[in-house]
Amino acid sequence: MGLLEQCEEAFGTSDLYQVLDVRSGASEGEIRRGYRKVSLQVHPDRVTEAEKEGATQKFQILGKVYAVLSEREQRAVYDEQGIVDEEADVLKQDRDWEEYWRLLFKKVTVADIKEFEDKYKGSEEETADIKQAYMDFNGDMDRIMESVLCSTSGDESRIREILGKAIEAQELPAYTAFTKESTNRQRARKRRGEKEAKEAEAARRELGLEDGTDSLKTLIQKKQKDREKEMDSFLAAMEAKYRGNSQKGGKKAAKKGKK
Incomplete structure (x- = not known):
C-alpha cells in the first residue's frame, strides 16, 4: 500500500x-x-x-x-x-x-529561548514575520500579537510602528482592523498580556527555571492540559525558527569556506 x-x-x-x-x-x-x-x-x-x-x-x-x-x-x-x-x-x-x-525535536532549554529571542527581536526575520502576520490576519492585532514569536504586550508599540511605516511606504495595505482599532480593544489586549506575563513569571519561579538549565518539557508537563497545548505550539514554532537559523548559519559558513 x-x-x-x-x-x-x-x-x-x-x-x-x-x-x-x-x-x-x-x-x-x-x-x-x-x-x-x-x-x-x-x-x-x-x-x-x-x-x-x-x-x-x-x-x-x-x-x-x-x-x-x-x-x-x-x-x-x-x-x-x-x-x-x-x-x-x-x-x-x-x-x-x-x-x-x-x-x-530535540529538547530546547530556557537559555536557548533567551538566546534566540535576543537575536530574533529587531531582526529582518522578525520584521518579515510581523508583516506576514499582518497580511495573514488582515490587520487584526490580537492575532498578530499571538502569532509573532517572542512578542509580549511590551512589544506592541514597536510592532505597531513597524507596520505603520510599512503601510505609509505602501508596502502593506491599510486594513481597517489595524488603522481604526478601538482604544478599548487595545487596553483589553494590554491587560491580558500583563496578566499572562505575571502567570508565566510565577510558573517559572515555582518550577525553578531561573538558571535556564531545565528543559521546557518540565514546564509543559506541570502545566494544565489547555496550557500544555499552547506551550507545545509555541515550542514547535520556536524550535522551527531556532533550528532553521542554525542551519542557515551553517550554510553561510559553508559558502564562505568555498570562496
Whole structure:
C-alpha cells in the first residue's frame, strides 16, 4: 500500500497537507510545526495501551509525510503531479521514525529561548514575520500579537510602528482592523498580556527555571492540559525558527569556506 493510500486509511484523506493540518503553500517552518503538532496527538507514549498499535502506525505514516514535504524535490513532484515517489530514499530506507522524531525535536532549554529571542527581536526575520502576520490576519492585532514569536504586550508599540511605516511606504495595505482599532480593544489586549506575563513569571519561579538549565518539557508537563497545548505550539514554532537559523548559519559558513 502506497503512502497516499495509507494516509487515506489512517487519517481519512490522501492530501498530505491536510494530514499535517497545514495549507498547500505552507512554509518549511509551518510544515515542521504541523508535523510536530499532529504527531504529538498520536505519539505512542501519549495513548493508552489499547490504542498503541494504531498510534504507532499513524506516527510512522506522519514521519513519511513530513519526509516527503520537507524534501524539496519530493514536494515538487507531489505538488505538480499529485503523486509520491515510493522509490525515493526518504521512503525506502529502513528508518527508525521514533528516533527521527526525537532528533528533529530535540529538547530546547530556557537559555536557548533567551538566546534566540535576543537575536530574533529587531531582526529582518522578525520584521518579515510581523508583516506576514499582518497580511495573514488582515490587520487584526490580537492575532498578530499571538502569532509573532517572542512578542509580549511590551512589544506592541514597536510592532505597531513597524507596520505603520510599512503601510505609509505602501508596502502593506491599510486594513481597517489595524488603522481604526478601538482604544478599548487595545487596553483589553494590554491587560491580558500583563496578566499572562505575571502567570508565566510565577510558573517559572515555582518550577525553578531561573538558571535556564531545565528543559521546557518540565514546564509543559506541570502545566494544565489547555496550557500544555499552547506551550507545545509555541515550542514547535520556536524550535522551527531556532533550528532553521542554525542551519542557515551553517550554510553561510559553508559558502564562505568555498570562496
